[in-house]
Amino acid sequence: MWTGANDMTATIHAHRFDVRSLTMTTKNHPPMDTLSLDLLRLIKQSDPDVAALLQAEAARQAETLELIASENHVSASVMHAAGTWMTNKYAEGYPGKRYYGGCEHHDTAEDLARNRAKKLFGCDYANVQPHCGANANIAAFMAMCDPGDRILSLPIKSGGHLSHGLKPNFSGTFYEIHDYDVDPDSERLDYDVIAARAHEVKPKMIICGYSAYPRTIDFARFRAIADEVGAILMADIAHIAGLVAGGAHPSPFPHAHIVTTTTHKTLRGPRGGLILSNDEEIAKKIDRKVFPGSQGGPLMHVITAKAVAFREALEPSFRDYAANVVTNAKALAASLVEHGYRLCTGGTDNHLLLVDLRPRDADLTGADAEQWLETAGIVTNKNGIPNDPRKPMVTSGLRLGTAALTTRGMGTSEMKVVAGLLDRVMGSQGDAAVAETVRGEVRDLCGAFPLPH
Numbered sequence: 001m002w003t004g005a006n007d008m009t010a011t012i013h014a015h016r017f018d019v020r021s022l023t024m025t026t027k028n029h030p031p032m033d034t035l036s037l038d039l040l041r042l043i044k045q046s047d048p049d050v051a052a053l054l055q056a057e058a059a060r061q062a063e064t065l066e067l068i069a070s071e072n073h074v075s076a077s078v079m080h081a082a083g084t085w086m087t088n089k090y091a092e093g094y095p096g097k098r099y100y101g102g103c104e105h106h107d108t109a110e111d112l113a114r115n116r117a118k119k120l121f122g123c124d125y126a127n128v129q130p131h132c133g134a135n136a137n138i139a140a141f142m143a144m145c146d147p148g149d150r151i152l153s154l155p156i157k158s159g160g161h162l163s164h165g166l167k168p169n170f171s172g173t174f175y176e177i178h179d180y181d182v183d184p185d186s187e188r189l190d191y192d193v194i195a196a197r198a199h200e201v202k203p204k205m206i207i208c209g210y211s212a213y214p215r216t217i218d219f220a221r222f223r224a225i226a227d228e229v230g231a232i233l234m235a236d237i238a239h240i241a242g243l244v245a246g247g248a249h250p251s252p253f254p255h256a257h258i259v260t261t262t263t264h265k266t267l268r269g270p271r272g273g274l275i276l277s278n279d280e281e282i283a284k285k286i287d288r289k290v291f292p293g294s295q296g297g298p299l300m301h302v303i304t305a306k307a308v309a310f311r312e313a314l315e316p317s318f319r320d321y322a323a324n325v326v327t328n329a330k331a332l333a334a335s336l337v338e339h340g341y342r343l344c345t346g347g348t349d350n351h352l353l354l355v356d357l358r359p360r361d362a363d364l365t366g367a368d369a370e371q372w373l374e375t376a377g378i379v380t381n382k383n384g385i386p387n388d389p390r391k392p393m394v395t396s397g398l399r400l401g402t403a404a405l406t407t408r409g410m411g412t413s414e415m416k417v418v419a420g421l422l423d424r425v426m427g428s429q430g431d432a433a434v435a436e437t438v439r440g441e442v443r444d445l446c447g448a449f450p451l452p453h
């Protein structure tokens with residue numbers, strides 16, 4: 001029986017901790033909420049191996065600059081909500097219609113998550129059960145298309161996602177995938193060309209929303225194109241969901257028929273998926289295709305954490321966060337240009353930058369940059385750029401995002417510092433001494449902007 005926070009503390013302390021047995025691996029042990037410390041101690045009693053790796057990972061996150069565009073740092077509330085009693089339950093079905101008894105509180109949790117998601121995105125329907133973004137897309141495809149139907153999407157090499165039609169993926173296996181591409185010169189979407197492709201292909205469904213596209217998506221224009229050819233419009237806002245929720249990117253509603261997203265990127269929730277719509281008929285199909293169509297029991301502990309994250313995103317401060325993510329991305333972009341790099345599309349409108357490394361150094365590859373930066377405590381990922389002559393495991397580009405640094409409270413002056421650190425490492429030819437010096441400066445900067453706790 002839940003009677004308040006004091007009881008929970010008492011329960012945790014009922015386990016006999018040996019506080020001294022938990023030695024921190026770094027002198028600069030990251031600031032941590034007391035519950036996290038207690039949990040580490042608790043796990044250490046039964047599994048010292050896992051306790052050690054958890055502590056090391058907490059330290060890694062605290063002491064490195066996270067610039068991967070799809071990552072973020074969740075609040076302690078979101079993190080701990082995902083590690084609760086809710087994990088112990090089967091809840092196949094939906095609130096009020098479960099295939100298992102004892103789901104009373106799970107119904108409440110899922111209803112909270114669904115209602116908050118609807119409010120956050122201003123729509124009539126939400127399914128919070130998809131285990132991840134790719135699973136949300138499987139259910140969405142199954143709801144809207146039959147196997148063999150034609151789908152028009154942006155390929156992964158131009159910034160699309162593997163679940164939009166890559167051959168070995170379910171999407172490329174069960175559907176007839178046709179491509180549109182970004183303009184080779186501007187590297188941006190050219191809506192006239194996309195419209196022409198749509199008339200040529202006559203797809204059942206058009207997908208917009210990407211993994212490496214730094215510009216605003218014109219959802220209204222996409223809907224007009226879909227209407228011209230009688231296609232369904234699906235918007236996959238996995239990357240920009242936090243910006244949409246915080247008012248820093250236009251909403252896919254009322255334009256898209258169906259919207260899918262992850263909850264863990266700019267939206268800053270637990271790892272998971274989400275499907276949204278305004279259409280009652282589509283909603284019914286989605287529910288059937290998530291369960292029993294493509295999943296079994298929902299991850300109710302994660303759904304509970306989604307509810308917590310959606311509430312956080314409904315706070316006024318989340319709008320400031322979303323605006324700051326974009327301001328920081330523009331500041332980082334401007335500084336990198338000053339250092340001699342080129343930005344694909346010429347800049348950014350969102351949280352993400354695609355950096356062409358070649359103008360700074362014709363021999364510098366994305367793979368080298370990623371590796372050298374990691375040694376210096378700066379975490380990024382290599383990424384192909386439009387018409388990249390190098391292979392996907394090498395690349396000429398680096399993808400950067402500002403969500404995680406913004407969550408730590410960094411602003412435009414820190415972006416200038418970060419651009420300088422990036423350039424010193426990428427201009428070093430992999431010099432170990434440079435990496436070591438930068439590593440120290442990264443630690444200091446991280447120390448001044450601790451993780452949420």
Ligand SMILES: *Cc1c(COP(=O)(O)O)cnc(C)c1O
Nearest residue numbers: 132133134161210211236238262
């Ligand atoms: C990240 C991403 C996904 C997939 O999310 P997972 O949770 O990794 O399955 C889907 N679509 C787009 C556009 C993404 O960027």
